[in-house]
Amino acid sequence: MEKLKGIKAYIDALHKKNGPDYDDYDTIVSLLEKTGPEEIDFIREQLKPVLNPNTLFGFSYTKPFGYNGDFFIIEKMYQQYVNPDKKYSKWDQFAHRLPVVIAVVNRKKLAIQILQDYHNRAAGIEKKVLILGSGPVSEVFEFLSENPESPLQFDLLDLDDRAIKYAKDKTRKFQHKLTFYNKNVIRFTPENSYDLIWSAGLFDYFKDKHFVFLLKKFYQHLNQGGEIMFGNLNVENPSRKIMEILGDWFLYYRSEEDLIKFAIQAGVPEDKIEVTREPLGINLFLRVRK
Ligand SMILES: C[S@@+](CC[C@H](N)C(=O)[O-])C[C@H]1O[C@@H](n2cnc3c(N)ncnc32)[C@H](O)[C@@H]1O
Structure with a gap:
């Protein structure tokens, strides 16, 4: 009392x-x-x-x-x-x-850095990027604003048609480089194969079995030499309690070991598995290569 x-x-x-x-x-x-x-x-x-x-x-x-x-x-x-x-x-x-909000901004910066690396390595040859749970597509928008002639082509997938509409309006001037899919990632089977498959802020909503299922599925659509980066909030999130109490925001948190275990369960060879983190270490990224 x-x-x-x-x-x-x-x-x-x-x-x-x-x-x-x-x-x-x-x-x-x-x-x-x-x-x-x-x-x-x-x-x-x-x-x-x-x-x-x-x-x-x-x-x-x-x-x-x-x-x-x-x-x-x-x-x-x-x-x-x-x-x-x-x-x-x-x-x-x-x-x-x-910290968690700073980490979200950090992960967008990390995405732009990764896109920039792909752009630099592409040396003018077209590369295909798939983004799952693309939301406001801010990383793609900012990247293309800096690199309007980039050879990267983007497929962008989101379940929410309001997100798709917002993202299309925002990126209108780059529409020749972007294809949007208003689909549930669980049911989506790509027609293309990709050099980079990126997702942030999505896998934290999925159960372990769905994480593994999706990784296995998208690994089959990865080009030789390509990579998948799937983000997930770390079990060590100092903002977890405040998110849960004030934001009613609950997620599946994962450790580095969890992510590595998922990749092994999905059949990715061990020497192709890595975990990357943004500077605060709150967003982990399972990074698998082919
Ligand atoms: C937290 S936001 C992250 C947006 C973006 N990736 C970013 O980091 O800025 C998650 C996005 O995933 C979408 N989403 C949620 N469940 C989905 C599903 N099952 N399939 C496809 N998209 C989904 C939501 O509509 C939302 O736009």
Whole structure:
């Protein structure tokens, strides 16, 4: 009871000053770390004024697109969107400082770097790239903005037709390089084979058996010398509790060992398997070559 009173007083004080300042960030994270399942509803109730789609936390919590991790919230992360309404600004600034959000931005930078490497190695010869769960296609857009004459050709797949529409509008000037597929990755059988198959922010939603099934399937559509990079959040995610409590955002977390095990189960030779990470180590990438 005393603990709940203390939590309420602390959250009331945050509301009074329109949200957390930088000095509050660690306190909030450690408060949530210590939260037991019986206190979660109470905390969410105290935060009700900001757990609505006007904040990043509330957008995740209320899921206006019907699920977590839609293209729109990811784009807000990439664009470092802060609601200009002062009731919400500080909460968005806080969200952008969470390690997991920084890691999402990092993984887009990693994707652009990988595309740039492929572009450089392609030496003008066409290479085919497939992106699964392509969302806002920000990495492709930024890469092509820098390399408009690139020989890379992209197939982009997403289940959500709103994501496809958004991505098509955004990338209109590169449409001759892009083919969109509005499909569920589980049911999609590619007609092409690829030099690079990339996916970030998708496999964290799949059970182990689906991860292995998809890896096995797409490995068959990889060209000799090509590679697959499938991302998954690390079991060591310092923002996990805050995502779960304030964002109602639950994922399948995986370790390096889990990813390697999946690749072996999918029949990839051991000497072709590697795990890469973005600088914070929160996004792991299973990287398999052929
Ligand atoms: C978290 S976002 C990641 C977007 C993008 N890869 C990025 O890193 O910026 C996940 C995307 O996967 C899509 N998605 C979810 N389940 C899917 C499925 N079964 N098949 C295809 N796409 C799916 C969602 O619609 C969403 O756009």
